[in-house]
Amino acid sequence: xxxxxxxxxxxxxxxxxxxxxxxxxxxxxxxxxxxxxxxxxxxxxxxxxxxxxxxxxxxxxxxxxxxxxxxxxxxxxxxxxxxxxxxxxxxxxxxxxxxxxxxxxxxxxxxxxxxxxxxxxxxxxxxxxxxxxxxxxxxxxxxxxxxxxxxxxxxxxxxxxxxxxxxxxxxxxxxxxxxxxxxxxxxxxxxxxxxxxxxxxxxxxxxxxxxxxxxxxxxxxxxxxxxxxxxxxxxxxxxxxxxxxxxxxxxxxxxxxxxxxxxxxxxxxxxxxxxxxxxxxxxxxxxxxxxxxxxxxxxxxxxxxxxxxxxxxxxxxxxxxxxxxxxxxxxxxxxxxxxxxxxxxxxxxxxxxxxxxxxxxxxxxxxxxxxxxxxxxxxxxxxxxxxxxxxxxxxxxxxxxxxxxxxxxxxxxxxxxxxxxxxxxxxxxxxxxxxxxxxxxxxxxxxxxxxxxxxxxxxxxxxxxxxxxxxxxxxxxxxxxxxxxxxxxxxxxxxxxxxxxxxxxxxxxxxxxxxxxxxxxxxxxx
Amino acid sequence: xxxxxxxxxxxxxxxxxxxxxxxxxxxxxxxxxxxxxxxxxxxxxxxxxxxxxxxxxxxxxxxxxxxxxxxxxxxxxxxxxxxxxxxxxxxxxxxxxxxxxxxxxxxxxxxxxxx
Numbered sequence: 001x002x003x004x005x006x007x008x009x010x011x012x013x014x015x016x017x018x019x020x021x022x023x024x025x026x027x028x029x030x031x032x033x034x035x036x037x038x039x040x041x042x043x044x045x046x047x048x049x050x051x052x053x054x055x056x057x058x059x060x061x062x063x064x065x066x067x068x069x070x071x072x073x074x075x076x077x078x079x080x081x082x083x084x085x086x087x088x089x090x091x092x093x094x095x096x097x098x099x100x101x102x103x104x105x106x107x108x109x110x111x112x113x114x115x116x117x118x119x120x121x122x123x124x125x126x127x128x129x130x131x132x133x134x135x136x137x138x139x140x141x142x143x144x145x146x147x148x149x150x151x152x153x154x155x156x157x158x159x160x161x162x163x164x165x166x167x168x169x170x171x172x173x174x175x176x177x178x179x180x181x182x183x184x185x186x187x188x189x190x191x192x193x194x195x196x197x198x199x200x201x202x203x204x205x206x207x208x209x210x211x212x213x214x215x216x217x218x219x220x221x222x223x224x225x226x227x228x229x230x231x232x233x234x235x236x237x238x239x240x241x242x243x244x245x246x247x248x249x250x251x252x253x254x255x256x257x258x259x260x261x262x263x264x265x266x267x268x269x270x271x272x273x274x275x276x277x278x279x280x281x282x283x284x285x286x287x288x289x290x291x292x293x294x295x296x297x298x299x300x301x302x303x304x305x306x307x308x309x310x311x312x313x314x315x316x317x318x319x320x321x322x323x324x325x326x327x328x329x330x331x332x333x334x335x336x337x338x339x340x341x342x343x344x345x346x347x348x349x350x351x352x353x354x355x356x357x358x359x360x361x362x363x364x365x366x367x368x369x370x371x372x373x374x375x376x377x378x379x380x381x382x383x384x385x386x387x388x389x390x391x392x393x394x395x396x397x398x399x400x401x402x403x404x405x406x407x408x409x410x411x412x413x414x415x416x417x418x419x420x421x422x423x424x425x426x427x428x429x430x431x432x433x434x435x436x437x438x439x440x441x442x443x444x445x446x447x448x449x450x451x452x453x454x455x456x457x458x459x460x461x462x463x464x465x466x467x468x469x470x471x472x473x474x475x476x477x478x479x480x481x482x483x484x485x486x487x488x489x490x491x492x493x494x495x496x497x498x499x500x501x502x503x504x505x506x507x508x509x510x511x512x513x514x515x516x517x518x519x520x521x522x523x524x525x526x
Numbered sequence: 527x528x529x530x531x532x533x534x535x536x537x538x539x540x541x542x543x544x545x546x547x548x549x550x551x552x553x554x555x556x557x558x559x560x561x562x563x564x565x566x567x568x569x570x571x572x573x574x575x576x577x578x579x580x581x582x583x584x585x586x587x588x589x590x591x592x593x594x595x596x597x598x599x600x601x602x603x604x605x606x607x608x609x610x611x612x613x614x615x616x617x618x619x620x621x622x623x624x625x626x627x628x629x630x631x632x633x634x635x636x637x638x639x640x641x
Contacts, residue, residue, distance in 0.1 A: 164558065
């Protein structure tokens with residue numbers, strides 16, 4: 001069924017619309033959110049299965065012949081990302097039932113949540129560069145409002161920083177799109193992929209300039225080294241459910257876009273890959289060092305997002321290598337890393353929210369004694385925390401192992417050393433949270449914050465808070481015990497990414513009807 | 527015309543970035559506005575400047591006869607203008623709320639998220 005491709009965009013949009021109609025009934029909005037997220041999960045899984053068995057799926061929207069209309073396309077990477085989006089969406093929808101208060105729901109939390117999922121899925125599925133920009137904006141606009149929903153002073157201030165830098169990134173992206181259209185007269189990614197090979201021969205500096213605009217634009221969104229400042233300034237301000245959603249998905253859309261652009265659209269340019277590799281190494285180290293200075297759980301976790309993004313970008317940067325086996329392994333490792341990271345990071349943010357629900361604070365100084373009062377939560381935290389640091393046999397170990405192996409094959413020893421050091425420092429940072437929040441005795445004083453006893457949560461609320469974490473922890477362990485399954489998948493996705501001929505053929509071979517070329521002026525382009 | 531507009535685009539980018547680097551949050555908004563104008567004008571200019579030849583097909587024909595203006599950059603800009611309009615409107619409200627909650631329009635006062 002070809003129209004499967006459009007469902008991951010239509011389903012959340014539809015449930016957003018229905019939630020708006022059900023504006024007054026919070027109960028109905030909750031049910032719609034669950035139904036929408038569940039349906040998205042089903043559609044995403046079906047899409048993944050059909051891409052896995054039948055190969056790349058393409059739709060030309062409005063039946064315009066390519067490359068004139070907008071193309072929607074799902075290859076393995078896109079469909080994996082859509083499945084992960086649906087998984088995070090479902091988990092956060094369940095978690096929101098317990099975490100988001102009635103006031104925020106009555107201001108439209110659930111419609112915004114669904115629009116955010118629409119934007120993320122759209123960004124993963126589009127095959128058109130300008131359409132990617134539009135999906136980015138859909139996603140950003142929803143995230144802007146979600147971030148400041150509730151209107152706490154810290155949220156508003158975090159919102160200013162987030163909005164400003166993300167708009168700057170959009171402008172950079174739009175500029176790059178404009179220049180690219182001027183040189184190639186197309187924005188269809190598959191078409192660009194074919195045309196830029198020639199243009200890169202004739203205008204190498206122009207292509208380099210455009211690619212740096214893309215690095216700035218997507219780099220801000222992904223949170224790579226000199227461009228990440230909005231992230232730790234804003235991710236710890238909204239409610240836990242919102243920050244888990246952001247932490248799991250938004251930066252990864254930036255990483256996905258970088259991978260897509262620099263494997264498909266631009267021809268191989270050793271210079272940009274080397275630049276990305278250097279940035280990756282710095283991102284890992286600066287992120288993890290930034291986390292050391294922090295004493296608030298979610299700020300620590302935010303800095304670790306940055307550090308982990310470095311590992312994913314490292315996979316892209318290793319494409320500079322001349323060894324094809326190393327290139328394949330690097331991209332496979334990046335895909336594996338993204339999948340593992342989305343699961344683990346969302347889970348850590350969800351658990352930090354549960355800690356807050358139990359103790360009323362994120363400040364490590366005021367926390368303590370949770371290992372005694374809620375040992376199950378302590379274990380639940382340890383699984384993703386150790387996985388993030390790369391302890392065997394959890395998923396993060398295999399992700400780091402594959403990435404470091406790729407680095408060694410590509411003979412980039414410096415960045416491998418950075419990756420190993422960042423892994424060790426991540427472990428120290430995770431142990432710091434564990435010791436401070438769970439192990440040390442609870443501090444005396446404030447009866448509400450950091451008291452020995454937990455705040456009483458009803459069993460139903462506790463189940464809603466912990467259910468998603470338990471599922472994610474189970475997935476982390478499962479990937480850790482059977483890494484080969486996911487890794488084979490990642491390797492297939494990487495092979496598709498590195499050989500773009502299947503992608504371009506899937507897009508351009510459709511509707512072969514050769515159109516008369518219209519004589520469009522190139523204007524005064526020098 | 528091409529060179530004139532190129533300099534206008536460059537000037538808008540420079541002015542936008544300069545305003546964003548100032549400490550006033552109102553100037554921050556103006557900076558964002560100028561930047562999005564700069565990007566739109568850049569698409570327009572780079573997409574090719576053609577005077578008074580709209581992309582219309584004369585009646586009874588299947589193709590436009592002479593050279594025509596490329597309609598795609600204009601469509602892109604139209605979309606981008608609508609998006610930036612919405613985003614700037616949101617940012618303006620946000621700035622106003624921040625000003626009320628902090629009591630100051632100085633970006634350096636926004637330190638509550640750093641604790």
